[in-house]
Amino acid sequence: MAANKFFGSIELRFINFLLGAILFCVVYKPHSVIGSKNTLIEMSAKQxxxxxxxxxxxxxxxxxxxxxxxxxxxxxxxxxxxxxxxxxxxxxxxxxxxxxxxxxxxxxxxxxxxxxxxxxxxxxxxxxxxxxxxxxxxxx
Structure with a gap:
């Protein structure tokens, strides 16, 4: 039972880490898109x-x-x-x-x-x- 709680805690932390990483990418690179050949293309952000x-x-x-x-x-x-x-x-x-x-x-x-x-x-x-x-x- 203790092992189950321990691994459940690790899984939860890993999921939180992944969500944080995804949020970081969205927030800090909002005006970039992946173009062909996986290159970043900067788009104009200022209207x-x-x-x-x-x-x-x-x-x-x-x-x-x-x-x-x-x-x-x-x-x-x-x-x-x-x-x-x-x-x-x-x-x-x-x-x-x-x-x-x-x-x-x-x-x-x-x-x-x-x-x-x-x-x-x-x-x-x-x-x-x-x-x-x-x-x-x-x-x-």
């Missing part, structure tokens, strides 16, 4: 998305653009923002979808410390084949 935005409220004269540029760079986004003659801030951003969504939330709820955001309008977020901009900049 790039773009959206335009316009922010309404007290967003001029409160360093909104400067804070937007800083936050976009922290998220690794590219694009631009600028003041408009209507008192809004408009712009465009592009990057990974989760980062674009985080920036949308930041533009809707945070902004610069002295800003007041009344409304944030975004165009449809769409996938693009490649980056259009080299960095995130402030247009004047």
């Amino acid at each position: 790039i998305f773009s959206t335009d935005f316009e922010i309404f409220g007290k967003v001029q004269g409160v360093f909104f653009r400067k804070h937007t540029e800083k936050q976009a760079k922290l998220f690794g986004l590219r694009g631009w923002c600028m003041n408009t003659s209507q008192g809004t801030v408009r712009g465009q951003m592009e990057g990974e979808l989760n980062k674009v969504n985080e920036m949308k939330y930041w533009l809707q709820t945070k902004g610069s410390p002295k800003s007041r955001i009344d409304k944030a309008v975004f165009s449809e977020t769409k996938e693009i084949p490649d980056y259009t901009f080299k960095a995130f900049t402030i247009k004047r």
Whole structure:
């Protein structure tokens, strides 16, 4: 009976080890596939998305653009923002979808410390084949 428990324990550990190894392969090589002749082929993992935005409220004269540029760079986004003659801030951003969504939330709820955001309008977020901009900049 003791031998049965011992071997059952070893079998369970072996199964856990195998499952862990399989999970490791899936998690750490998610963008590789086995091609012909058992060679690894790397596939593009990064999808790039773009959206335009316009922010309404007290967003001029409160360093909104400067804070937007800083936050976009922290998220690794590219694009631009600028003041408009209507008192809004408009712009465009592009990057990974989760980062674009985080920036949308930041533009809707945070902004610069002295800003007041009344409304944030975004165009449809769409996938693009490649980056259009080299960095995130402030247009004047």
